[in-house]
Amino acid sequence: MIPGAVLSGAGMALRALRRFWWAVPIIGLALALQVTRHTLAEAREDHQAYVDGMKAAQAAELAKRLETERARTVINQETDLAHRQAMDAQRARYEQRLRELTGRPDAALPRIPDPARSFDANACGDGLLSIPTETAVALMMAADDNTRQLLDLQTWVRRQIDVR
Incomplete structure (x- = not known):
């Protein structure tokens, strides 16, 4: 108890x-x-x-x-x-x-x-x-593309002069 x-x-x-x-x-x-x-x-x-x-x-x-x-x-x-x-x-x-x-x-x-x-x-x-690295790389690639286009344009102009 x-x-x-x-x-x-x-x-x-x-x-x-x-x-x-x-x-x-x-x-x-x-x-x-x-x-x-x-x-x-x-x-x-x-x-x-x-x-x-x-x-x-x-x-x-x-x-x-x-x-x-x-x-x-x-x-x-x-x-x-x-x-x-x-x-x-x-x-x-x-x-x-x-x-x-x-x-x-x-x-x-x-x-x-x-x-x-x-x-x-x-x-x-x-x-x-x-300029940040990514932008610098993009600018360099764009410059490379522009350079190639200008070289192609020069080649084309030379060919056009040779046609005359």
Whole structure:
């Protein structure tokens, strides 16, 4: 037989459970919310780490592109300087030869303006730095197609000239 004090304690617990049944799902939801918040915080940290990594990679790629562009600029400037020096030396030789041939000490060659004597950095570069790779490949393929069409057109024109 079960003592009455124990039965009344169990009955009180049952009554309390019936009266406060809604506390069990709320406690479960509160625990689920805490787990979700923790998971969400981890996901945010992972996403932020990914974003930081991508920014670092983009910054490194930009720095590499800028360094490449700087190197190209230096090469273009050196090439331009070497070209100017070669042209000046050649001009001096030709002017000396002209003076020898004409016998006039003031004989000089006509001058060419500086822009016509120098290289254009944009014309010397590939110009594809700011274009995405897929677009650059598409442009190169289109240029190849245009070149082939122009060569075919030249061949056709030559054949037409031969017909006359």
